Amino acid sequence: MAVEDATPDTPPIEDPGAPDQLDDAARPQWRRDVAIFLSGQTVSLFGSMLVQYAIMWHLTLETKSGVVLALAAVAGFLPQAIVSIFGGVWADRLNRKLLIILADGSIAVTTLALAIFLLNGVTDLWLIFLTLAIRSVGAGIQMPAVSALIPQIxxxxxxxxVNGINGSIQSAMMLLAPAAAGALYASAxxxxxxxxxxxxxxxxxxxxxLVPVRTLVRAGERPxxxxxxxxxxxxxxHHGFVRWLLILFAIVFLLIVAPSYLTPLMIARTFGDEVWMLTVNEIAFSIGMVGGGAIIAIWGGTKNRVLLIVGSSVVFGVLSIGLGLSTNLWVFFGFMFLLGLAVPFFSTTSMTLLQERVEPERQGRVFGFVGIVMAVSMPIGMVVFGPxxxxxSVExxxxxxxxxxxxxxxxAALVPSGRRAMAAVREQP
Known part of the structure; x- marks a missing residue:
């Protein structure tokens, strides 16, 4: 496989094809490029999160309906699942930076169109669902490209x-975004x-x-x-570990993420429907994620990363039960904080393992499947849990x-495929 710049006057650079093809000498300005890339993605994510929280709260407060939230989840995640597999192929064949720019721009144009419709008095729910669906298509293209671009630079x-830092920065935005969304939603x-x-x-x-990104080109005849x-x-x-991890990822998403999506509904029904309660709920979760991401960034994770993934999954189950048994609002917020704290130990570790073990020319497609797993699990879970x-009760x-x-x-830990997957990770460097 050869790697060549997008600019025609730059000679191609031969690549050995292993996942660890990049070192400090190969890209001496990698810190500058990573810093700019993560900064841009964080700013863009902040705006997207504002929209996400605002729409979720708007639907919760206006309808108080689990069915409406389920429909919103389907509209917001199912298109991403359909598009992600194609987005993964594009990320392996085209320039990943260009894909991210096109996806981000399309999402912004769609949001602007919805704003114009609302300004003209068109407030139908189907219009919000349609906007969520189009934004989801953009995410299906953007997510594999972003995930594959990080190990490329x-x-x-x-x-x-770097993944820990990225998770911590994004979690900090998750801390700022609900507060900003609450203030804007209440005052504007x-x-x-x-x-x-x-x-x-x-x-x-x-x-x-501002970030130079090379387009990966495989040597020989292009398929x-x-x-x-x-x-x-x-x-x-056929890749035992990748298959095992994606299945575990899917089930955890279905059982933990989908029900936790209903926590604003639980708060509105049980504790009150004031906006500050919904805001604190998101802030507590985000503070936990900031802390978890910071720990991963400083610590670097344990060598037995599979054990870290399995252990954090068990913690998710404990905290989900704790949320359901909470009768005090502040105790509930405490469990949300701990849930956020545990997330980076599962998600960051999972993504890093895939980035390390999957060949660069296949990472776009693999992360496309990760996007499918995340996008399909949520609407399936909401189709069940929403109605x-x-x-x-949500509890x-x-x-x-x-x-x-x-x-x-x-x-997952006891079946033969699970034991083989964990043994393979332990045995390989």
Whole structure:
């Protein structure tokens, strides 16, 4: 495989094809490039999170309906699942920076269009769902490209720390975004938040333009698009560890992330429907994620990263039960903080393992499948848990989800495929 610059006057650089193809000498300005890239993505993410929180709160406070939240989750995640597999192939065939710019720009234009409709008095729910769906398509293109670009510009031995820093920065934005969204939603309007998202997207695109990104080109005859797609599917299916990790990732997302998406509904029904309560709920979770990301960035993680993934999954189950049994609002916020603290130990470790063990020319497609897993698990979980939340209490759903998580982790650790996957990671350098 050869790597060549997007500019035609730069000679190609031969690449050995191993996952650790980049070191400090190969890209001496990697710190500058990573800093600019992460800064741009963080600014863009901040605007997207403003929209996410504002729409979720708007639907929660206006409808108090689990079915409406379930439909919003389907609209916001299912298109991403459909597009991610194609987005992964594009990330392996095209310039990843260009893909990110096009996706971010399309999301901003869609948000601007919704703002204009709302200004003209068009407030139908289907319009919000349509906007969520289009934004989800953009995420399906952007996510694999971003995940594959980070190891492309970062030395492999720095990946865990860079991912930890990235997670901590994004968590800090998650801390700032709900507070800013709450202030804007209460004092201004939903439309004002949409305009802020457009501005932050423009800033993010401008910063990304400053980062030189090479386009990966495989040596020899270039396979067709669908040949790449099929090869990616075969790779994921036959790679024991990747397959095992994606299945565990999917089930954890289904059992933990989907029910936790209903925590604002639980707060509104049980503790009160004031905006500050919803804001503190998100802030508590975000503070925990900042702390968890900082620990990972400083510590660098344990060598047995599979054990860290399994252990954090068990912690998710404990905390889900704790959330469901909480009768005091501040105790509930405390469990949300701990849940956020545990997330980087699962997500950052999982992403780093994939970045380290998957060949660079396949990372786009693999992270496309990660996007599919994340995007499909959420709407499936919400299709189940959303309507149930209108029949039974959210508290009961959280407790049941936590108990099921214990069973899933035990099975994942004990089945032959799980033992083989964990043994393979321990044996390989």
């Amino acid at each position: 970062t030395p492999t031995d720095k990946l865990m720390r 309007s939903l439309i004002a938040i949409f305009f802020v998202d457009v501005v932050t997207a423009a800033i993010g695109i401008g910063l990304l333009l 067709g698009y669908f040949a790449d797609l099929v090869e990616g599917v075969r790779y994921v299916w 149930l939340a209108d029949v039974v 009961s759903l959280l407790v049941v989800a936590g108990i099921l998580t214990f069973a899933v982790v035990a099975i």
